[in-house]
Amino acid sequence: MAGLRTFDAFPKTEEQYKKKSQKGGLSSLLTYLFLIFIAWTEFGNYFGGYLDQQYIVDPDVKENVQINLDMFVKMPCKFLDVRARDLTMDNKLAASELKFEDMSFFIPYDTRINDIREIITPELDEILGDAIPAEFREKIDMRMYYDENDPSSAGHLPVLDGCHVFGSVSVNRLQGELQITAKGHGYQSHIRTPMDKINFAHVINELSFGDFYPYIDNPLDGSAKFDKDDPMTAFVYHTYVVPTIYQKLGAEVDTNQYSVGEYRYHKDDNSMASMSLVPGVFIKYNFESLTILVADKRLSFLQFIIRLVAILSFVVYIASWMFILVDIGLVTLMGPKWSLRYQPDIASQGILEKN
Amino acid sequence: MSARRSKFLLLDVFSKTEEDVRVRTNTGGIITIGCILTTLLLLYREWAQLTEVVTRPQLYVDRDSDAKLALNFDITFPEVSCDILTLDIVDESGELQLDILDSGFTKTRCDQNGKELATEDYKMGTDFKPDTSKLSRGVGYCGSCYGVLDQSANDAVSPEHRVCCQTCDDVHEAYLDAGWAFHDGHNIDQCEEEGYVKHMNDHLHEGCRVRGSASLGRIRGNIHFAPGKSFITTDVERRGISHNHDTSLYYGHKELNFNHIIHHLSFGKPVDKSHEKLRRKEEDQSGISTNPLDGDEMRPDRNDAHLLQYSYFAKIVPTRYEYLNDKYPAVETTQFSATFHSRSIKGGIDDDHPTTMHTRGGTPGVFIYYEMSALKVINREQHAQTWSGFLLNCITTIGGVLAVGTVADKIFYRAQKSIWGKKTQ
Numbered sequence: 129m130a131g132l133r134t135f136d137a138f139p140k141t142e143e144q145y146k147k148k149s150q151k152g153g154l155s156s157l158l159t160y161l162f163l164i165f166i167a168w169t170e171f172g173n174y175f176g177g178y179l180d181q182q183y184i185v186d187p188d189v190k191e192n193v194q195i196n197l198d199m200f201v202k203m204p205c206k207f208l209d210v211r212a213r214d215l216t217m218d219n220k221l222a223a224s225e226l227k228f229e230d231m232s233f234f235i236p237y238d239t240r241i242n243d244i245r246e247i248i249t250p251e252l253d254e255i256l257g258d259a260i261p262a263e264f265r266e267k268i269d270m271r272m273y274y275d276e277n278d279p280s281s282a283g284h285l286p287v288l289d290g291c292h293v294f295g296s297v298s299v300n301r302l303q304g305e306l307q308i309t310a311k312g313h314g315y316q317s318h319i320r321t322p323m324d325k326i327n328f329a330h331v332i333n334e335l336s337f338g339d340f341y342p343y344i345d346n347p348l349d350g351s352a353k354f355d356k357d358d359p360m361t362a363f364v365y366h367t368y369v370v371p372t373i374y375q376k377l378g379a380e381v382d383t384n385q386y387s388v389g390e391y392r393y394h395k396d397d398n399s400m401a402s403m404s405l406v407p408g409v410f411i412k413y414n415f416e417s418l419t420i421l422v423a424d425k426r427l428s429f430l431q432f433i434i435r436l437v438a439i440l441s442f443v444v445y446i447a448s449w450m451f452i453l454v455d456i457g458l459v460t461l462m463g464p465k466w467s468l469r470y471q472p473d474i475a476s477q478g479i480l481e482k483n
Numbered sequence: 484m485s486a487r488r489s490k491f492l493l494l495d496v497f498s499k500t501e502e503d504v505r506v507r508t509n510t511g512g513i514i515t516i517g518c519i520l521t522t523l524l525l526l527y528r529e530w531a532q533l534t535e536v537v538t539r540p541q542l543y544v545d546r547d548s549d550a551k552l553a554l555n556f557d558i559t560f561p562e563v564s565c566d567i568l569t570l571d572i573v574d575e576s577g578e579l580q581l582d583i584l585d586s587g588f589t590k591t592r593c594d595q596n597g598k599e600l601a602t603e604d605y606k607m608g609t610d611f612k613p614d615t616s617k618l619s620r621g622v623g624y625c626g627s628c629y630g631v632l633d634q635s636a637n638d639a640v641s642p643e644h645r646v647c648c649q650t651c652d653d654v655h656e657a658y659l660d661a662g663w664a665f666h667d668g669h670n671i672d673q674c675e676e677e678g679y680v681k682h683m684n685d686h687l688h689e690g691c692r693v694r695g696s697a698s699l700g701r702i703r704g705n706i707h708f709a710p711g712k713s714f715i716t717t718d719v720e721r722r723g724i725s726h727n728h729d730t731s732l733y734y735g736h737k738e739l740n741f742n743h744i745i746h747h748l749s750f751g752k753p754v755d756k757s758h759e760k761l762r763r764k765e766e767d768q769s770g771i772s773t774n775p776l777d778g779d780e781m782r783p784d785r786n787d788a789h790l791l792q793y794s795y796f797a798k799i800v801p802t803r804y805e806y807l808n809d810k811y812p813a814v815e816t817t818q819f820s821a822t823f824h825s826r827s828i829k830g831g832i833d834d835d836h837p838t839t840m841h842t843r844g845g846t847p848g849v850f851i852y853y854e855m856s857a858l859k860v861i862n863r864e865q866h867a868q869t870w871s872g873f874l875l876n877c878i879t880t881i882g883g884v885l886a887v888g889t890v891a892d893k894i895f896y897r898a899q900k901s902i903w904g905k906k907t908q
Contacts (some may be wrong), residue, residue, distance in 0.1 A: 183540045183860050185800055185818035189775050215852070216794060216824045217842035224838045301822045302796055417798030417820040417856050418542075434525060438883030 159447040163440050170436050177376070177426035179252065183418045186371065193301040193369075193384075193415070196342075197226065198264070198294040198334035201308065201409070202233040202354070205291040207321040209311045212297065214304025222306065226295040227267040233290025235331055241352045250345055252422055255374050258343035259381040264295050294333075296340055301415055309408035326407050328363060329354030335411065337369050337384040347388045360395035360407040370416040376424035385420075386413075510895045518888040525880045535867040536807060545801050545859040551698040552799070552817070554706065557746040558693055558849070561782075562739055565590045565691040566683055567710045567732060572697060574704030588695030595690050624649070626673050631657040651679045659714040664731030687736065699750075701855050708741070709848035728846050740788040741848055745779040750799050750853065751817035775821045787827045794850045796822040801859040807866070818860075819853070 201208060205228035212220035235241060250258075293308070308328075312320030331352040334342060348365065355361040366389040374381045393405050427435070458466040560568060570588070592600040625647035628634055631654070637645045648654045651674035658665045667683040668674030693708070710733030713726060733739055781793060797819040804814040827833060830843030868876070 181540075183542060185775075185802075185860075186820045187775050189779060189795075189821045189823050191823050215796065216826065218824075218826065218836075219840035219842065220836075221838045221840060300824055302824070415798075415822075417800050418858060418860065419820075431525075431528075434880055434883040434887075436883075437887050438879040441882060441886030441889075 155447065155451050159444060162447075163443055166439060166443060167436060170432075170439065174426060174432050177424040180423045180425045182421040182423070184421055185417060186419050190301045192298045193337055194296045194298050194339070195306060195411075195413075196264075196296045196334055196336045196340040197306070198332075199292075199308075199409075200231065200233055200235075200331040200333070201291045201293060202289060202327045202329040203291055203310065203321075203325060204288065205230050205293075207310050207319065207325055208291055208293065209307075209309050209315060209317065210293065210297075211307050211309075211315065212299045212304055213307065214300050214302045216300055216302065218300060220297070220299055222297040222299075225297045226293055227264065229267055229292040229294075230288040231290045231292045232286040232288055233329070235352045236333070236350075239331055239350050239352045242354065243351070248345060252374055252376060252424055255344060255381060255383070256376055256379055258345070259341045259374075259383070260343055262340055262342050264340070303414040304412070306411040306413070307408060308410070309406055314406040314408065323360075327354075327359035328361060328407055328409055329359070330363070330409055335367075337367075337386060337413070338371070339383060341381070341383060344383065347386065353390075353392075355392065355394070358394050358396070362393040362405050362407050362410065363390070364392065364410045365390045365412065367411060367413045368416065369413055371419040373419060373421045374423075375421070506896075508892075508896060508899070510899065511892050514888050514892050514895070518884050522881055522884045525884065526877055529873060529876050529880060533866070533868050533870075533873045536864050537867045538862045539865055540860050540862050543859045543861055545855070545857055547801075550701065552701050552750055552855070553696055553752055554699050554750055555696040556694070556706075556748045558708070558748070559593065559690060559744045559746065560692070560708065560741060560849075561593075561595050561690040561744070562688075562742055563691055563710060563733075564686045564689040565592050566686050567739070568691050568693070568708060569711065569713055569728065570693060570706070570708055571713050571726070572699065572704065572706050573726060574700050575702045576700060588693060588697075591692040591694070592686070593690045593692050595688065599692065600689065626650070626653070628654060628657050629671060631661045631663060648673065651677045655712070659712055659729055662714070662727070665712075665729055666731045666735055683732070688738075699853070703852075703854045705850055705852045707846075707848055707850040708743075709846045710739070710741075728848075730846060733847070737789050741791060741793060742782045742788065743793070743849055744781075745776045747774070748776045748851070749774045749817070750797070750819060751801070752815060775819070781825075783825070787829065787833075790827045790829055790847055791825055792828055792845050792847050792850065794824040794826075794852065796824070797851060797853045798856055799853055800856045803859070803861045805861065805863045807864040 195212075208223070208228065210222040210226055212218075212222045214220075297306075299306070307314070308330075309315065310321040310326050310328075311317040313326070329352075332348045333350065334346070335348045336344065336346045348367075353363050367386040369384045369386045372383055372385050374383070395407070426432075455467060554572075568590070594600065625634075625637060625642075625645050626649050628646065628648040632646050632648070634646050637647075648657055651668060651671065654671055654673055655665055655668070667687075668680050671680075674680050709728045709730070711729035711731065713728050776795060776797075783791070785791070798821075799817045799819045802816050802818050804816070806813065825835075826841040828843070828845045828847055830841045832838075832840060
């Protein structure tokens with residue numbers, strides 16, 4: 129047992145050989161405060177981590193992608209038709225996957241109307257905080273509020289001049305277009321929407337691709353478009369979707385970002401006639417082949433602790449060094465009386481005073 | 484001299500305690516040994532990090548637009564014979580590579596279980612070569628074209644100007660030009676005599692494995708495997724050139740279908756295997772480039788398999804790998820992401836997609852649409868750490884461990900002293 133002693137690299141000095149000074153105590157206090165500050169920032173750095181971006185090509189063959197849509201259109205639901213068309217020439221009857229609810233059209237508070245929104249690039253933490261998966265609620269059957277066969281019984285209801293279209297629709301993961309049109313205009317239908325009913329003033333509450341995370345902010349969320357003078361306007365949105373994976377502390381959110389360009393056609397425009405366009409809302413989409421992987425990386429915890437302690441002890445070391453240097457400076461400039469370290473005891477004071 | 488020395492002594496911040504006032508303890512020894520071990524472990528980890536190589540991707544805009552893009556593939560069709568199968572490459576410029584004989588394709592006949600029977604160089608349509616020498620055809624023989632070509636004027640003109648279909652091939656060509664269905668050539672004397680009909684029917688239920696590479700333009704296009712010879716019709720009314728296949732023989736046999744196994748499909752130069760080994764194992768099992776279709780097997784259990792059209796949409800991202808090791812030159816390759824789609828050419832709604840109206844028409848087969856991405860990824864290998872960083876980390880590690888040790892030792896020393904008094908030091 130005694131042999132272990134020789135390995136002791138931390139020799140201790142008995143208390144009686146140590147001296148403590150009041151001034152030293154003050155500088156120690158300052159040092160401790162500084163240490164706490166350093167430790168605080170280091171912890172902050174550790175938890176904040178650093179962002180690492182990778183660009184990967186998806187190794188899986190994909191078939192479909194989900195579009196999450198929630199919008200108000202100023203047209204009764206019975207006249208609305210939603211389809212998705214893409215490179216495969218498939219005609220996706222999206223209307224059968226979406227839910228339609230009659231409503232009285234309104235533009236919610238805090239919606240940007242005919243306006244380009246300010247550009248926000250959400251931070252990783254925001255995305256992760258907002259990534260709460262959800263599903264659209266079931267449709268409310270409005271018929272329970274009135275008798276279908278007796279129009280007068282609907283008198284207590286507000287004027288249902290709008291339609292709430294919401295739900296998730298799965299489309300081919302290819303360049304394509306989601307078309308919201310009036311029945312009988314564009315596609316054949318047994319109903320032909322009367323011209324005076326066509327009005328594609330609309331509010332987009334949510335438009336996103338991939339898993340549905342309602343709280344993640346997308347460029348088109350909370351925007352309204354209408355044209356007072358020409359209800360027959362066709363609104364076209366061009367979106368370019370970039371798959372993005374966010375990773376932090378083991379949590380992973382696989383979602384899609386998109387960029388938007390938008391324009392509109394008017395009935396009187398030559399372009400609308402020549403390109404055989406019909407009024408409606410058209411959301412064109414295309415997908416980027418590269419996936420952005422945004423990962424938050426950090427040191428391992430052990431390494432971090434070692435680093436932290438090393439920095440802290442270094443600070444202590446520097447502090448004591450400074451203390452000694454200041455002390456030496458004071459002693460050489462002002463005389464030994466000013467020494468911070470060695471406060472003269474009474475006996476030596478006598479000697480100093482004699483000199 | 485001594486005064487000078489004392490001045491320097493004053494500056495000594497590493498002031499030492501005299502040996503006789505120091506106390507050494509057993510716990511101190513244990514902590515020291517523990518510290519040394521921890522330090523060694525951490526230094527080893529630092530060393531491992533120094534030798535570690537990381538890949539840092541950067542995005543660039545692709546500038547080598549002139550270069551041709553190589554296509555490499557190896558696909559087995561277990562239920563279409565090599566005689567029927569054709570391969571065409573069509574790109575957006577309208578460039579049709581219908582005749583890709585010299586591009587170095589091989590096709591291998593195989594039975595339905597994928598067992599290989601014989602390999603030949605790729606030739607359009609059938610590989611049947613008739614032995615014409617045995618045929619007894621008199622001088623002045625003028626074969627019937629079975630109404631495709633107008634032969635009514637033959638009697639009036641000299642023999643050189645007669646319209647004749649001398650061989651089975653001639654009849655086939657004439658049929659294709661007119662857009663007539665040729666089937667397997669039965670009831671056409673030339674074909675029966677040459678043995679073409681027998682040949683086609685004998686091999687009808689074989690499979691086919693196609694391997695090879697071709698070079699493509701760097702624009703949007705498609706590669707497709709379809710049944711029957713392809714031909715072009717110019718449709719004056721629709722002001723378009725359409726590309727068609729003589730699918731008559733395929734449609735005549737409902738048991739044929741385009742089930743397929745993609746053993747390999749990649750764009751860009753094939754990558755040397757030694758480069759693959761260079762890559763670190765744990766993260767990149769896929770190797771140097773992502774080829775998502777490799778190993779893809781499409782054998783759906785559907786009644787209408789005969790009429791299915793399979794489409795793959797590939798978006799190609801040019802990629803360059805740059806290695807740290809100078810021995811290995813940078814590799815220019817590509818990766819692609821793929822989307823799959825299948826539909827019956829009858830169109831309408833199928834069980835897989837209950838809310839989708841598929842379009843009608845088209846040709847059964849396997850279509851691979853490709854498109855280039857404007858962005859290029861350059862993956863650069865880098866050391867995770869520099870030498871100076873490594874040294875600094877080592878020093879920090881040692882210092883940190885020693886500092887922790889000092890604190891621990893002090894705590895133990897104080898604790899021992901207050902518990903057992905001064906006797907046990």
